[in-house]
Amino acid sequence: MKSERSKRLFQIANSLLPGGVNSPVRAFKAVGGNPLFIERAKGSRLYDVDGNVFIDYVLSWGPMILGHTHPEVTKAIKEAVSKGTSYGAPTEKEILLARLIKKAFPSIEKVRMVNSGTEATMSAIRAARGFTKRDKIIKFEGCYHGHADGLLAKAGSGAATLGIPDSPGVPEDYARNTITIPFNNIKVFKETVNRHRKDLAAVIVEPVAGNIGCVLPAPGFLEALREETERNEIVLIFDEVMTGFRVSYGGAQSFYKIKPDITCLGKVIGGGLPVGAYGGKKEIMSIIAPEGPVYQAGTLSGNPIAMTAGIATLTELAKKGTYEKLNKTAEMIEHGLKDASKRAGIKTRFYRAGTMFCTYFTDCEVIDYSTAKSSDTVKFGNFFRKMLNRGIYIAPSQFEAGFLSLSHSAADINKTIISAYNSFLEIK
Numbered sequence: 001m002k003s004e005r006s007k008r009l010f011q012i013a014n015s016l017l018p019g020g021v022n023s024p025v026r027a028f029k030a031v032g033g034n035p036l037f038i039e040r041a042k043g044s045r046l047y048d049v050d051g052n053v054f055i056d057y058v059l060s061w062g063p064m065i066l067g068h069t070h071p072e073v074t075k076a077i078k079e080a081v082s083k084g085t086s087y088g089a090p091t092e093k094e095i096l097l098a099r100l101i102k103k104a105f106p107s108i109e110k111v112r113m114v115n116s117g118t119e120a121t122m123s124a125i126r127a128a129r130g131f132t133k134r135d136k137i138i139k140f141e142g143c144y145h146g147h148a149d150g151l152l153a154k155a156g157s158g159a160a161t162l163g164i165p166d167s168p169g170v171p172e173d174y175a176r177n178t179i180t181i182p183f184n185n186i187k188v189f190k191e192t193v194n195r196h197r198k199d200l201a202a203v204i205v206e207p208v209a210g211n212i213g214c215v216l217p218a219p220g221f222l223e224a225l226r227e228e229t230e231r232n233e234i235v236l237i238f239d240e241v242m243t244g245f246r247v248s249y250g251g252a253q254s255f256y257k258i259k260p261d262i263t264c265l266g267k268v269i270g271g272g273l274p275v276g277a278y279g280g281k282k283e284i285m286s287i288i289a290p291e292g293p294v295y296q297a298g299t300l301s302g303n304p305i306a307m308t309a310g311i312a313t314l315t316e317l318a319k320k321g322t323y324e325k326l327n328k329t330a331e332m333i334e335h336g337l338k339d340a341s342k343r344a345g346i347k348t349r350f351y352r353a354g355t356m357f358c359t360y361f362t363d364c365e366v367i368d369y370s371t372a373k374s375s376d377t378v379k380f381g382n383f384f385r386k387m388l389n390r391g392i393y394i395a396p397s398q399f400e401a402g403f404l405s406l407s408h409s410a411a412d413i414n415k416t417i418i419s420a421y422n423s424f425l426e427i428k
Ligand SMILES: *Cc1c(COP(=O)(O)O)cnc(C)c1O
Pocket: 115, 116, 117, 118, 119, 121, 144, 145, 146, 147, 206, 210, 211, 239, 240, 241, 242, 266, 267, 276
């Protein structure tokens, strides 16, 4: 694999950007080597500046569920750009995207658009605190809710990859209001609610924990969150930034049939442009300015180009048969990877929710952050490099989910499974 140009660009980038990147996990630190600089992408393929081609399972960390440069999305964006890129005044596009979101997520009665998942979760928590007039929140170990202060405690994703448990720069006063407990542990959750219920504004959770790989909710776990929060008038926030329009069209809440009070969205709803959103019960959302006193704003929020990309993406996804097709591809990869690891005689655990999935190099059932960490990350690093050399681009970290798109063909999946089998044999 040639990588001269990527290497040179990374050297220059390092002199200009911290770590040479604008988001930590991109730097390949956990797996070694240099990140690839990308020139273009189409469908399931990524093309780097050295002329290498890869089948892409990162998909911009989730958003590109239709595949890259989807013709309808690209066309819509081009048309929108010719009408101006930002006005700072309302447009009809904001209504259209809000309608599509509301239709897919019946728990969302009113929604506010923002520019990232981080803004969505940060603002949702502010709304919950304003609404309940309480300060404390519960989050779960390994769940990542963006990089806002107070949400970075045991936060998974890049923090897990780089072994940063709690970020410096977050005042203790902020972190004190965040109670962190293990994912999937109903007993500890109930005890914690009992102890703090008078002070708890919100419980925030990734209904499928996708920032420590792919950890599924144990039977009864999400139900327990719903029951306890309802009983104690605590706001239940589902962070569906990753799972929204990914686990199913209506997200994890439709798949697991649980209605949260507030839902956070991002990634897929921007179709590859910077968009986030948070929405939920009317009485809670009415606390947001200018309807209510809780302030939250954005110069570029509801940006017409970003709204256009989101509308085009959700419109494609809403077409009949889309999720059947996505699920069929996902079943192929699941059966193929499980079978390949068995034939190669390597111990792995595979988990999947819709089109997000993860292979852990462990013998232990993965149910939370500590069991996810039992995965052999040295083996993962070797696997990652072998796959990259075979033209398969997976996330450069054990603690990130893999993603599939509508553009991944049966031939793509077959090539991936054969590559995985050979890589498993070489690293075991
Ligand atoms: C990606 C992600 C975020 C943060 O979104 P950004 O757009 O990167 O700020 C928040 N929550 C979850 C569950 C995510 O996967």
